[in-house]
Amino acid sequence: xxxxxxxxxxxxxxxxxxxxxxxxxxxxxxxxxxxxxxxxxxxxxxxxxxxxxxxxxxxxxxxxxxxxxxxxxxxxxxxxxxxxxxxxxxxxxxxxxxxxxxxxxxxxxxxxxxxxxxxxxxxxxxxxxxxxxxxxxxxxxxxxxxxxxxxxxxxxxxxxxxxxxxxxxxxxxxxxxxxxxxxxxxxxxxxxxxxxxxxxxxxxxxxxxxxxxxxxxxxxxxxxxxxxxxxxxxxxxxxxxxxxxxxxxxxxxxxxxxxxxxxxxxxxxxxxxxxxxxxxxxxxxxxxxxx
Numbered sequence: 217x218x219x220x221x222x223x224x225x226x227x228x229x230x231x232x233x234x235x236x237x238x239x240x241x242x243x244x245x246x247x248x249x250x251x252x253x254x255x256x257x258x259x260x261x262x263x264x265x266x267x268x269x270x271x272x273x274x275x276x277x278x279x280x281x282x283x284x285x286x287x288x289x290x291x292x293x294x295x296x297x298x299x300x301x302x303x304x305x306x307x308x309x310x311x312x313x314x315x316x317x318x319x320x321x322x323x324x325x326x327x328x329x330x331x332x333x334x335x336x337x338x339x340x341x342x343x344x345x346x347x348x349x350x351x352x353x354x355x356x357x358x359x360x361x362x363x364x365x366x367x368x369x370x371x372x373x374x375x376x377x378x379x380x381x382x383x384x385x386x387x388x389x390x391x392x393x394x395x396x397x398x399x400x401x402x403x404x405x406x407x408x409x410x411x412x413x414x415x416x417x418x419x420x421x422x423x424x425x426x427x428x429x430x431x432x433x434x435x436x437x438x439x440x441x442x443x444x445x446x447x448x449x450x451x452x453x454x455x456x457x458x459x460x461x462x463x464x465x466x467x468x469x470x471x472x473x474x475x476x477x478x479x480x481x482x483x484x485x486x487x488x489x490x491x492x493x494x495x496x497x498x499x500x501x502x503x504x505x506x507x
Contacts, residue, residue: 230275237367241367243500245372245374247384255374273338274341274362279295288414313339337358365389365390385500385503387446399436408478450506
């Protein structure tokens with residue numbers, strides 16, 4: 217069997233997708249209120265585990281089990297194009313799973329358990345028989361939990377020496393996980409034709425692109441409204457005001473996105489989502505100061 221080029225392997229692992237879980241882990245670190253001090257090596261390992269390992273594994277698993285759909289939607293991808301020949305895609309997915317679990321042992325029982333859960337979600341999201349991605353509600357919920365909530369909670373727990381994160385931290389992690397459901401939906405607009413042909417019931421397929429765009433927008437907005445309200449309740453008015461400002465700008469962009477969902481989904485991902493994740497760090501800093 218011929219070996220793939222390094223560029224094809226890197227493309228399979230999709231480095232551009234690593235940022236959200238790495239950022240969420242960093243938010244958990246900040247939310248813990250624990251100074252980096254001697255903990256910085258654990259924080260670095262955790263960030264690398266969240267992105268180049270666990271998230272990269274999920275991308276490899278998804279590309280392998282999506283190779284037939286990608287042959288329709290994105291035939292230039294490494295597997296359908298033949299640049300990653302034979303069963304290299306599956307082999308890399310399995311190898312990266314093992315490497316992720318091995319690295320997770322450095323973070324102790326909590327870090328290992330979180331990594332194992334994240335990897336389990338990655339496989340059940342893409343692989344039969346469950347293949348959660350066949351349903352946009354369940355699949356996007358699994359991704360949101362893994363990419364945002366689980367990474368946040370892990371970062372907070374690792375910094376706290378394996379203890380359960382504070383209640384405010386858990387609440388914010390849950391809210392941003394819910395908001396990430398809308399972010400995950402943004403990725404589905406480019407694949408409507410292939411998803412429909414292959415029986416994948418993404419939200420744009422089930423609801424139509426316009427309704428799915430509205431649902432995705434509200435899914436991102438409502439948790440941020442709740443975050444702002446909670447920060448006010450926790451006596452963090454400056455941070456709450458920052459969340460509101462970020463949300464107002466997003467709302468203007470959401471209105472434009474809803475007018476042309478397919479054409480503007482990538483645009484919103486590039487310019488609207490960074491405002492969402494900026495709010496994550498703002499809220500993390502707010503409760504970190506409470507710890």
